[in-house]
Amino acid sequence: MRKVILFNLMSLDGFFEGPNRSIEWHNVDDEFNDFAVEQVSSTDGLIFGRVTYEMMAEYWPSEDAIRSDPIIADWMNKLPKYVFSHTLNRADWHNTTLVNGDAAVELRKIKGESGRDLFVFGSADLSTSLIQNNLIDEYRVLVNPILLGQGTPLFHGLKDPVSLQHIHTRTFTNGNVLLTYQPVSRAM
Amino acid sequence: MRKVVMFNSISLEGFFETLDHRIDWVNTDAEFNKFTTENAQSDDVDGFILGRKTYDMMSSFWPTEFALQSNPVVARRMNELPKYVFSRTLKSVDWSNSELVKGDAVQELKRIKHLPGKDLVIFGSGNLSKTFINNDLIDEFQLIVNPILLASGTPLFQDLNNSVRLKLLNVRTFGNGNVLMIYQPDRTTTSDAA
Numbered sequence: 001m002r003k004v005i006l007f008n009l010m011s012l013d014g015f016f017e018g019p020n021r022s023i024e025w026h027n028v029d030d031e032f033n034d035f036a037v038e039q040v041s042s043t044d045g046l047i048f049g050r051v052t053y054e055m056m057a058e059y060w061p062s063e064d065a066i067r068s069d070p071i072i073a074d075w076m077n078k079l080p081k082y083v084f085s086h087t088l089n090r091a092d093w094h095n096t097t098l099v100n101g102d103a104a105v106e107l108r109k110i111k112g113e114s115g116r117d118l119f120v121f122g123s124a125d126l127s128t129s130l131i132q133n134n135l136i137d138e139y140r141v142l143v144n145p146i147l148l149g150q151g152t153p154l155f156h157g158l159k160d161p162v163s164l165q166h167i168h169t170r171t172f173t174n175g176n177v178l179l180t181y182q183p184v185s186r187a188m
Numbered sequence: 189m190r191k192v193v194m195f196n197s198i199s200l201e202g203f204f205e206t207l208d209h210r211i212d213w214v215n216t217d218a219e220f221n222k223f224t225t226e227n228a229q230s231d232d233v234d235g236f237i238l239g240r241k242t243y244d245m246m247s248s249f250w251p252t253e254f255a256l257q258s259n260p261v262v263a264r265r266m267n268e269l270p271k272y273v274f275s276r277t278l279k280s281v282d283w284s285n286s287e288l289v290k291g292d293a294v295q296e297l298k299r300i301k302h303l304p305g306k307d308l309v310i311f312g313s314g315n316l317s318k319t320f321i322n323n324d325l326i327d328e329f330q331l332i333v334n335p336i337l338l339a340s341g342t343p344l345f346q347d348l349n350n351s352v353r354l355k356l357l358n359v360r361t362f363g364n365g366n367v368l369m370i371y372q373p374d375r376t377t378t379s380d381a382a
C-alpha cells in the first residue's frame with residue numbers, strides 16, 4: 001500500500017506559519033531546494049486541505065514561481081493533487097481531484113490504488129484528522145532555527161497521544177534539522 | 189559574563205509537560221542517563237535557575253532516598269549546587285543551597301549573570317523562561333525532542349513578544365529516538381527579523 005508522508009517546516013516553538021500565515025521565515029537555500037526536488041520527484045500524489053490548496057494553487061502556476069523556482073514549480077503543477085474539502089465546488093489547478101467525502105475513508109481508497117508514496121504538505125487541520133485516524137505512515141518535520149513567538153501550531157487538536165519511532169536525523173548547513181519518524185503501532 | 193543555558197525535554201509538538209503536569213513520557217534509558225549524568229558533572233555549570241513550580245517539583249524529588257539511590261550523581265549535584273528560585277509567592281526555600289529571589293526577575297537575573305561564577309542552567313519554568321527570552325537573557329537552548337506527540341500539554345515556548353533567530357550549534361541523536369538540538373540566539377540579526 002502507498003505510504004502517506006507528512007512533511008512540514010516547523011519553527012522550534014512548533015508553528016508551521018507565523019501571524020497572518022507568514023512563511024517568509026522559512027530557511028531555504030540550495031541544499032534545501034535539492035532536498036525538496038528529491039522529495040517531489042519521489043512521489044506521484046500530493047494531498048492538501050482547502051487552505052493550503054488555495055495558497056499553493058495561487059502560487060505555483062504564477063510567473064513569479066516559475067521564474068524563481070522553476071523545477072519545483074514544474075513538479076508541483078504537473079503532479080496529481082488531491083484537495084480534501086467539504087466547501088470547494090471545483091478545483092482548477094492542473095491535475096487536481098476534489099475529494100468531498102469523508103477524509104479518512106477517501107484517503108484509504110487513494111492509498112489502496114497503485115502508485116508511489118503520497119505527501120501531505122501544510123494542511124494542519126486535515127493532518128490532525130489523518131493523524132488521529134492513523135493514516136500517516138511517516139512524519140518528516142524540518143525544524144527551522146527560529147522561535148516565531150506567535151503563530152499556528154503544526155500539531156493541534158489531537159485527541160490522543162501518538163508514540164513515534166525515530167527513523168532518521170539530517171542536519172542541514174543552514175541550521176535546519178530534519179526529524180523523521182514512524183508511528184509506533186500502525187493498524188495496516 | 190555567565191551564560192544562562194535552557195535545558196528541557198519536549199515532545200515533538202513542543203510541550204514540556206502534560207496539562208496535568210506529568211513528565212513520565214520523557215524517554216530515558218542507560219545511554220540517556222549517562223548523558224544527563226555527564227551533563228550534571230560538567231565543570232561548566234555551577235548554579236540553577238528555577239521558577240516556583242519547577243522548584244516545588246525538584247525540591248520534593250532530588251533530596252529523597254529514591255532519587256539518591258536511582259540517580260546518585262545527578263541527585264548529589266542537584267542538591268549541592270546553588271539554586272536561585274524566582275518566586276513572588278514563596279516565603280522561604282528549604283532545599284539545600286537555595287536562594288529565594290523575589291525582586292524583578294529580569295533585573296535579578298542580570299545581577300546574577302554578572303556575579304563571578306560559571307554557567308547557569310534553567311529547567312522547565314515556562315513563564316519565567318518567556319520573560320527571560322523576551323529580554324534576551326538566555327544564551328543557549330538545549331532541547332531534547334522526544335519521539336512522541338502528546339496531543340495536549342503546556343508549550344515550552346509561550347507567546348513570545350518577538351521572534352528570535354537562532355544558530356544551530358549541535359545535534360545528537362540518541363538510540364532511544366531522542367534528539368538533542370543545541371542553539372544560540374543569533375545576535376547578528378535583529379530579533380524581530382521574521
